[in-house]
Amino acid sequence: MAPSPPPFFSMGLNTYKIPKELHSTNRKKVLENLREAIPSSTTNEDYMVYIEGGRATTRYDSDHEPVFRQESYFHYLFGVREPDLCGALYLKSGKCVLFTPKLPEDYATIMGHIPTNVDIKETYQVDDVMYTNDIEATLENFCASGGKILCMKGFNSDSGNEYKPPSFTSKDIVVDDEILFPILAECRVIKSQMELDLIRYCTEITSFAHVFTMKNMKPGMMEYQGESLFRHFIYYNFGARHVGYTSICGCGPDAAVLHYGHAGAPNDRQLQDGESCLFDMGAEYFCYGSDVTCSFPCSSSQKFSPKQKIIYEGVLNAQRKVIDMLKPGASYLDCHKAAEGEILKALVKLDIVNPGSCTIEELVEMRLGAVFMPHGLGHFIGIDTHDVGGYLPGGGHQAKSTKPGLKSLRTARNVIANMTLTVEPGCYFINHLIDGALKDGSELKPYLNAEVLNKFKGFGGVRLEDVIAITEDGCENYTLCPRTVAEVEHVMGGGKWPPTKDDDATLKRTRLTATGPMPASTPV
Secondary structure, eight states: OOOOOOSEEOOSTTOOOEETHHHHHHHHHHHHHHHHHOGGGGSSOOEEEEEEOOOOOOSTTSOOOOOOOOOHHHHHHHOOOSSSOEEEEETTTOOEEEEEOOOOTTHHHHHOOOOOHHHHHHHHTOSEEEEGGGHHHHHHHHHHTTOEEEOOOEEOTTTOOEEOOOOOSOTTOOEEOSSHHHHHHHHHHBOOHHHHHHHHHHHHHHHHHHHHHHHHOOTTOBHHHHHHHHHHHHHHHHOOOEESSOOEEEEGGGGGOTTOSSTTSOSOOBOOTTEEEEEEEOEEETTEEOOEEEEEEESTTOSOOHHHHHHHHHHHHHHHHHHHHOSTTOBHHHHHHHHHHHHHHHHHHTTSBOOTTOOHHHHHHTTTHHHHOOSOSOOBOSSSSSOSOTTOTTSOOOOOOOSTTGGGOSOOOBOOTTBEEEEOOEEEOOHHHHHHHHSTTOTTGGGBOHHHHHTTTTOOEEEOBEEEEEOSSSEEEOOOOOOSHHHHHHHHTTOOSSOSSOSOGGGOOTTTTOOOSSSSOSOO
């Protein structure tokens, strides 16, 4: 008799063990919220949530199969690793069913053991497993007894893409595609303790990988070598096969390209002595991920130049300001503006910005800060890097702004406990934004020193990004990277990390000096 599967998911050895009840807890949460939203759920009418998992695909017309990664909503509910499954939740009873494809015997020749329905039931701890051939008949029978099928339909406010509902051949399947989407998306916004622990794990291994990478970067190396070091570290040591997004390893002028590292610019520039690096990389483990950015000097001296230091400290002060503001009820829009203000103060020190008779707050309102920080302050994070829920319909949340910089803010919500989001202020010198601000007729031109500002073209940029969890009375910073100038220069000079003492409590890195319970607790 085969042994029962363990009550957790992990990649073996000392990698993180995820309780399987994480997904059953998510299912219960969704059902509870649906019962509150549907008054008729207390009557004889019943509802079934039906959702489809990700499909196995090949690359274009070839038979090459990219490594599969589960669709995020399906993963939230079921934690299933394999493609081509579907799932159903019964609103009244809470019953949970998975539908799996009936694979031919010769599938095992190529792909190995075919799990039985009993195997799948035990692995994912559901009530029943049926074949996908039975989906329509199951849904028809449910509707014939007076039930309705709840399906997903809605827009992702980050991508602009639509989550399209499934199509059925049977006309006897009664579908409601309006109720489920906002409720399921909002459930993903507020994390359970098990989700918080997992996101913390992803962020801590990401932090240690960033430190490992920083220590090994030297002038003359290629940007992609930094990406390689990071990906090797998280997979070899912590079982994180995936990253949450394409790694951004920009040095010198490349650091001003917000989503550098894409196919047309694949981290392929050689590092020059004296440049500043901006590395934005995040580990993903069982579909939950992290998103952390470090900026650091790449020079034979292992030190920031005076100008680099002023810009870096301006961005760091923006982080400190926002972290101090973040607590339940705080406006993320206000946090964004506060971050811009701190960056403008640094630019005043460099004589790039000349406020004249204006206050910093007035410069922020005229959107001067967007010239140097054209992206939003951050985003929700969880199963997706840019996690859902930023601008949900019908939630009473503030609408997205149309103003420069603010239009890129991925949420303008007031934060509440158990949200996880990033704080990622940045200061960049992007040629076309500089030229636009300095052109004749620009209302921003009088507040900029063109001679000084133009000399910063090609400088690149600085971004610092931490993963933050909102607590009942404030926030906690899950990121354990070096942040102060002294910390960064210490690490670049070969110093040990993590430190034995936290010299900057304002960043709220509560576990900065701790070595456990991380699986690999030896300082890197």
